[in-house]
Amino acid sequence: xxxxxxxxxxxxxxxxxxxxxxxxxxxxxxxxxxxxxxxxxxxxxxxxxxxxxxxxxxxxxxxxxxxxxxxxxxxxxxxxxxxxxxxxxxxxxxxxxxxxxxxxxxxxxxxxxxxxxxxxxxxxxxxxxxxxxxxxxxxxxxxxxxxxxxxxxxxxxxxxxxxxxxxxxxxxxxxxxxxxx
Amino acid sequence: xxxxxxxxxxxxxxxxxxxxxxxxxxxxxxxxxxxxxxxxxxxxxxxxxxxxxxxxxxxxxxxxxxxxxxxxxxxxxxxxxxxxxxxxxxxxxxxxxxxxxxxxxxxxxxxxxxxxxxxxxxxxxxxxxxxxxxxxxxxxxxxxxxxxxxxxxxxxxxxxxxxxxxxxxxxxxxxxxxxxxxxxxxxxxxxxxxxxxxxxxxxxxxxxxxxxxxxxxxxxxxxxxxxxxxxxxxxxxxxxxxxxxxxxxxxxxxxxxxxxxxxxxxxxxxxxxxxxxxxxxxxxxxxxxxxxxxxxxxxxxxxxxxxxxxxxxxxxxxxxxxxxxxxxxxxxxxxxxxxxxxxxxxxxxxxxxxxxxxxxxxxxxxxxxxxxxxxxxxxxxxxxxxxxxxxxxxxxxxxxxxxxxxxxxxxxxxxxxxxxxxxxxxxxxxxxxxxxxxxxxxxxxxxxxxxxxxxxxxxxxxxxxxxxxxxxxxxxxxxxxxxxxxxxxxxxxxxxxxxxxxxxxxx
Numbered sequence: 001x002x003x004x005x006x007x008x009x010x011x012x013x014x015x016x017x018x019x020x021x022x023x024x025x026x027x028x029x030x031x032x033x034x035x036x037x038x039x040x041x042x043x044x045x046x047x048x049x050x051x052x053x054x055x056x057x058x059x060x061x062x063x064x065x066x067x068x069x070x071x072x073x074x075x076x077x078x079x080x081x082x083x084x085x086x087x088x089x090x091x092x093x094x095x096x097x098x099x100x101x102x103x104x105x106x107x108x109x110x111x112x113x114x115x116x117x118x119x120x121x122x123x124x125x126x127x128x129x130x131x132x133x134x135x136x137x138x139x140x141x142x143x144x145x146x147x148x149x150x151x152x153x154x155x156x157x158x159x160x161x162x163x164x165x166x167x168x169x170x171x172x173x174x175x176x177x178x179x180x181x
Numbered sequence: 182x183x184x185x186x187x188x189x190x191x192x193x194x195x196x197x198x199x200x201x202x203x204x205x206x207x208x209x210x211x212x213x214x215x216x217x218x219x220x221x222x223x224x225x226x227x228x229x230x231x232x233x234x235x236x237x238x239x240x241x242x243x244x245x246x247x248x249x250x251x252x253x254x255x256x257x258x259x260x261x262x263x264x265x266x267x268x269x270x271x272x273x274x275x276x277x278x279x280x281x282x283x284x285x286x287x288x289x290x291x292x293x294x295x296x297x298x299x300x301x302x303x304x305x306x307x308x309x310x311x312x313x314x315x316x317x318x319x320x321x322x323x324x325x326x327x328x329x330x331x332x333x334x335x336x337x338x339x340x341x342x343x344x345x346x347x348x349x350x351x352x353x354x355x356x357x358x359x360x361x362x363x364x365x366x367x368x369x370x371x372x373x374x375x376x377x378x379x380x381x382x383x384x385x386x387x388x389x390x391x392x393x394x395x396x397x398x399x400x401x402x403x404x405x406x407x408x409x410x411x412x413x414x415x416x417x418x419x420x421x422x423x424x425x426x427x428x429x430x431x432x433x434x435x436x437x438x439x440x441x442x443x444x445x446x447x448x449x450x451x452x453x454x455x456x457x458x459x460x461x462x463x464x465x466x467x468x469x470x471x472x473x474x475x476x477x478x479x480x481x482x483x484x485x486x487x488x489x490x491x492x493x494x495x496x497x498x499x500x501x502x503x504x505x506x507x508x509x510x511x512x513x514x515x516x517x518x519x520x521x522x523x524x525x526x527x528x529x530x531x532x533x534x535x536x537x538x539x540x541x542x543x544x545x546x547x548x549x550x551x552x553x554x555x556x557x558x559x560x561x562x563x564x565x566x567x568x569x570x571x572x573x574x575x576x577x578x579x580x581x582x583x584x585x586x587x588x589x590x591x592x593x594x595x596x597x598x599x600x601x602x603x604x605x606x607x608x609x610x611x612x613x614x615x616x617x618x619x620x621x622x623x624x625x626x627x628x629x630x631x632x633x634x635x636x637x638x639x640x641x642x643x644x645x646x647x648x649x650x651x652x653x654x655x656x657x658x659x660x661x662x663x664x665x666x667x668x669x670x671x672x673x674x675x676x677x678x679x680x681x682x683x684x685x686x687x688x
Binding site (some may be wrong): 126 | 482483
């Protein structure tokens, strides 16, 4: 893993210097106009803009070296120090080590309701409880009705004759009723 | 040899090579290896033949090409009329692309009735291609229903678990939906003069306004076609057959079901509902888009909590196909181009996901996510292919899922900004359920000792997965190779809308 890190470190040192001197300001000029920041820099004078830029660069470099220093202090020079600091800070240390409990808060507020809601309401409730139940009940109803209706097909000739007679009587009754009306 | 001379018969060849191969398998003795090899050769032959189409397609033309129109039955007036445009040509190629991979992936997983399996697979391929190439409504309906039988048998005979329940459910759902379409097709045939099942002729008569009673019947005809297609897509709330069918189906069945069969629905919406009934499509768009939107979010949320790998992928299809419908009914060029591209991208990515799930099933005989965990350690190559496919499905830029979804969202936003914004959350949801699933299956420590012994991909499995990964990357990097054929077809599909709008504005 050392070689990639060396390459990246080299590129980050070199990469920072390339932009100095405004070499890329008009790189995409035909498509993108200069942004408001560049406009502002032109209006307030290049010098002021450049001063702010250098100041910010300085601060960020100092911050990087600060991190370097503290890492050296805590992990290499005085490795017993972190435990002492942790003890001294107490609750604050706990909160920081748990990232201010953001993950836990997020899990309670969003993840759990979403998963529970999707499981009970959407999947078991709507998908299986309403839509699928309707479909399955329709199929069951069709089977049940047919199951009852098949009793008509008893193979018993006398019962068939009975059905024919009953049907005939119904038709005649209907015709009489229509005629009377 | 000048291959352009094949143009008039190429569609017939591409459509019927698989079925012919399937018939020939009947005469091969039951030596499984021979049958598999023969099925492989046939499906590759169909794929090579289908490549003729995009190579010789005139990409700047929007209309149908490679047309063949022969009278088939004199009365009723049925023609053998086939043709493809820039939209259907890719769906044909998608079908022929996925079928050889299906053969490869079924090599070891099918042990019984091998002969029947590959016959059914090849018959299914012919029916699927036929759906995309038919320009005669009768022929279209024939192929449409012909896809049902092999697929139901593949699920019912070679599936697992409650396979018969799933097969019957799939059959009934889509069959009942199709009945409405059949009624609409017959109405159109009986009211056109001269009576015709021909798509172009019916479209011409509708636009000329010479069909008596059309304006009163049109809303019902629109719905008739719509229900058949909406079940197939599947659009919320008609989607519950899909998870069952997918979970119980054999791997090859799932791949073709998700990869191609669902696109029959969206293709039908695009080809028939949009082109034949522009006014009804416009006036019904708001609730269809709403259903699509519900499908996107609802499908994603239900997918999130699935404990079963295959069910998770099945519900993700509900979500992704929602994007397609949303794009189609945005009536914008971006939305329609995107919809067609999502169809293809979803076919490749979800087809790939089902193949990967099947590979895992062959090793562990379960799809339960909790049975896995830490698989990246014993199966690094498998994990890599899985990640590429998952990322393609999520819609990572430079992979194929991104292009289509982005265009659909652009189109939806143009048409109805609120819909566009809500649909955009679907992209986040898909990252949630797929990446979370990936994390639970592959990352961390191996939780079940048996998983330590799992073999990584073998050569056969790799050669089935490489085409998927390559297609996902190429389609993501160079989508213009597809879009320059899709766009003219989309523009001509949208032409009635421009006229319609001009008419409304002109009044």
